Amino acid sequence: MxxxxxxxxxxxxxxxxxxxxxxxxxxxxxxxxxxxxxxxxxxxxxxxxxxxxxxxxxxxxxxxxxxxxxxxxxxxxxxxxxxxxxxxxxxxxxxxxxxxxxxxxxxTDGIGFVGNLKDHGVDVKGKKMVVLGAGGAATAIQVQCALDGAASISIFNPNDPFLDRAKNTAAKLKAEVPDCDVQVFCLDDQDKLKEEIAKADILVNGTSAGMKPHEDFSLITDKSVFRPDLIVCDVVYNPEETKLLREAREAGCTKTIGGKGMLLWxxxxxxxxxxxxxxxxxxxxxxxxxxxx
CATH class of the missing domain: 3.40.50.10860 (Leucine Dehydrogenase, chain A, domain 1)
Structure with a gap:
């Protein structure tokens, strides 16, 4: 060749x-x-x-x-x-x-995320999702999953300028994709985070948390949120298994999906x-x- x-x-x-x-x-x-x-x-x-x-x-x-x-x-x-x-x-x-x-x-970032999930046997259609973050990757995921039929998306972001971006994205999605229920919460509200994850099918880290050289960091500090049927995803691909994914796997989550495939798709x-x-x-x-x- x-x-x-x-x-x-x-x-x-x-x-x-x-x-x-x-x-x-x-x-x-x-x-x-x-x-x-x-x-x-x-x-x-x-x-x-x-x-x-x-x-x-x-x-x-x-x-x-x-x-x-x-x-x-x-x-x-x-x-x-x-x-x-x-x-x-x-x-x-x-x-x-x-x-x-x-x-x-x-x-195509969001398309890549959805394609990576499909490669692992997961379809976002009809799913309830929690997405951490409101930067470029997280926003692309939120928009594409809404366009592809997700039932609801709960966005959690720290109280920083990106929180306003998340609210702006939610407003646009409510107008463009009214069938998808999009809500925005502050990541500081850990009780609300726990409540939303309990209702979710898919949890996504859409931030750089856990990326080298900060492999020991995860935005999820309460490991009790993990359960066997919760699909846990990360956009980070270096390391291939982040702290979030490792702790989810160790807690019994049967499907954890890293970010390497998102790049490919x-x-x-x-x-x-x-x-x-x-x-x-x-x-x-x-x-x-x-x-x-």
């Missing part, structure tokens, strides 16, 4: 800062080689104030698309010609498709948008495992 760059090769890229650590070029280029597609994927370090110029270049170079990472997601959304429903509600994009000069912005969604093809997920997983040895 040798890949050669020719005069006809189409360009895709990751934009944001920093991007040097990203595994996206390796993933997309493997998949392009697998499908024998004449594309190449690179990463460009772009600051927030450089986004308009980067998007102009995207049009000029007739790039097929871009993935967008921090701190450029909001600025990119403000410069799109069209937005997907999730991107419009969130006000941020992580995937841009160039449709003959028209830039269409999508948000948001890429799967973006790949479909770029190429119209299904990403060779199993082949990529095998390739990834071989290269991690």
């Amino acid at each position: 040798e890949q050669r760059i020719k005069g006809t090769t189409g360009l895709l890229a990751l934009i944001g800062s920093p991007v040097g650590h990203s595994g996206s070029p390796d993933m997309y280029n493997f998949c392009f080689r697998y499908h024998n597609l004449d594309y190449s994927y690179m990463a460009f370090d772009i600051k927030e104030d450089q986004v308009p110029a980067a998007l102009d270049a995207m049009r000029l170079f007739k790039m097929r698309g871009c993935n967008v990472t921090m701190p450029c997601k909001t600025a990119a959304a403000q410069n799109m010609d069209e937005l997907s429903p999730a991107a419009r509600i969130i006000g941020a994009v992580n995937t841009i498709v160039n449709e003959n000069g028209k830039l269409v912005g999508h948000m 948001q890429g799967v969604a973006a790949y479909k948008l770029y190429t119209g093809m299904d990403m060779p997920v199993e082949e990529y997983k095998k390739y990834q495992a071989e290269n991690e040895k």
Whole structure:
């Protein structure tokens, strides 16, 4: 599966800062080689104030698309010609498709979360959820799960500026997806948190809590909230099993789901948008495992 760059090769890229650590070029280029597609994927370090110029270049170079990472997601959304429903509600994009000069912005982070759950045999439709956090990842999860039929979402966030963001998201979802009951609470109210988790099917940590180098931290301090039928999820993927997931597993939760798969499945969604093809997920997983040895 040798890949050669020719005069006809189409360009895709990751934009944001920093991007040097990203595994996206390796993933997309493997998949392009697998499908024998004449594309190449690179990463460009772009600051927030450089986004308009980067998007102009995207049009000029007739790039097929871009993935967008921090701190450029909001600025990119403000410069799109069209937005997907999730991107419009969130006000941020992580995937841009160039449709003959028209830039269409999508948000696949939430799609990645839902896809990761489906990969573990879990469907969010009809489920009651508790989501910790109101940052970018948590908001994307809240919006996509509401769009995909979750019955209710209880958002818990510390009493900081993101609490207002959570309230804003809830207001938008009540207007856009009235069938999903979205409530916002302060994380300081531990009694309310315990009460909502007791009613929930799925508990999600949508924050960086527990990420290296803070592996000994979890937002859930009362382990009595864990029960066998509670599905516990984390967006953190380093470490693969966070303190939250470990304590949930040790307390008897039969299904704990880490964040590594979310990265893969948001890429799967973006790949479909770029190429119209299904990403060779199993082949990529095998390739990834071989290269991690």
